[in-house]
Amino acid sequence: MSRMLRDEAEGDPVVRFGARSLYVGGETYENTAAKFWSSLIDEVLQDYRGCDVATLSSAGSVLLSGDILFPVNELQRELDKPGDISLEDAIRQAVEEISLFGPPTAVSVSLFSGKEVIKTRQLPRECADTHVFNYLVAWLLHWSLIPETKWNDELLSGKIKARDAERKLDYGMSIAFCNRHLSEGLYQRSVTVRFSRKAAGTRK
DSSP states (O other): OOOOSSEEEETOOOOSOOOOEEETTTTTEOOOHHHHHHHHHHHHHHHSTOOOEEEEEEEOOOOOGGGGGHHHHHHHHHHHSOOOHHHHHHHHHHHHHHHHHHHBBBOOEEEEEEEEEEEEEEEOTTBBBHHHHHHHHHHHHHHOOOOOTTTSSSSSEEEEEETTTTOOOOEEEEEEEEEEEEEEEEEEEEEEEEEEETTTOOOO
């Protein structure tokens, strides 16, 4: 995955960020969430020495549920619903929703070294918007073994241990999730991730 936190300059060395798969809780995951979170940690450790905390935030109106983990299944359920709708009507509905709610909002990220903010920016939209952010957060909650019935609580916390077997790296994440209701079903969501990465098998 290419850099998310700064624009690549001509002459930058080509660096591969992120795991092809992560082993978490007895299962192997090759999804976008596994690649995103490992890539974010890799990039921060490469480019921002001393940083071990990142906060990502965005606004959203969709309630978090297990359906978000598998967007293809949700799409199939929508397609399987009874009733005929033409392509023109589907496009018209999508345009009306965008007019009503606006386009997906951006995701902001802040990097910390201790309590000092060392960088704040918006992630490129091709990398993540509010819809993708919900998916990425849902996987953190799932990997933290937080019951789905609590995913829309205001404050949540958890811990994750993951392994990139191919590169022999262990990742650790402590998450603090804030889900603040603003108005009329709109939520401001943020997740603070304190992370670590080490060679597999080492104690430190």
